[in-house]
Amino acid sequence: MQKFLATGALALIIAAGAPIGLQAQDESASSVGAVLQGLDKVTARISTFEAPFDVPVRFGSLLIQARACHKAPPTEPPESTVFLEIDETFETARPRDLFTGWMFASSPAVSALEHPVYDVWVVDCMKASNSASDNSG
Numbered sequence: 123m124q125k126f127l128a129t130g131a132l133a134l135i136i137a138a139g140a141p142i143g144l145q146a147q148d149e150s151a152s153s154v155g156a157v158l159q160g161l162d163k164v165t166a167r168i169s170t171f172e173a174p175f176d177v178p179v180r181f182g183s184l185l186i187q188a189r190a191c192h193k194a195p196p197t198e199p200p201e202s203t204v205f206l207e208i209d210e211t212f213e214t215a216r217p218r219d220l221f222t223g224w225m226f227a228s229s230p231a232v233s234a235l236e237h238p239v240y241d242v243w244v245v246d247c248m249k250a251s252n253s254a255s256d257n258s259g
Contacts, residue, residue: 155248156188156204161241172248173206182240185209185217191247202227204244208235 155174160181162169173179173188180186187207194201203224209217221235230243 152249153191153193153247154250156191156202156206157245157248158186158188158204159243159245160184163239163241170245174248180211181242183210183212184220184237184240184242185211186242193247200228202244202246204247206242208242210237 153175155172155177157170158173158179158181159168159170161167162182169181171179171181173186175188175190178185178187185208188204189207190205192203203226205224206221207219208221210220211217220237223233225233225235225242225244227244227246235242
């Protein structure tokens, strides 16, 4: 009898934790891109822009492509991580690879773009519903 109760309690604990795991997967799966900010050090202007997955976005002479974005579920400390490919473009030469890797919203210095004119950092993941409402307003 005790074995049956212990098994039932274990099944209940596992079942209660399942929706949290599914919510985390759904939140990352619903991302359609990344929200980034960039600093032009020459003009001292900060720009916020969206980078949809696999669509090159220009920021000054930089060409930025977001490949993936993961956001921590609400039950964990807030964190957004984005996989970015950043190239510098030139009028007369081929683009030069500057950065390829994961950037972290909570710790931009851990994995940062090193460029004399531009800084780029992650703000958040972009959801499909957010991008539609931003474009209409």
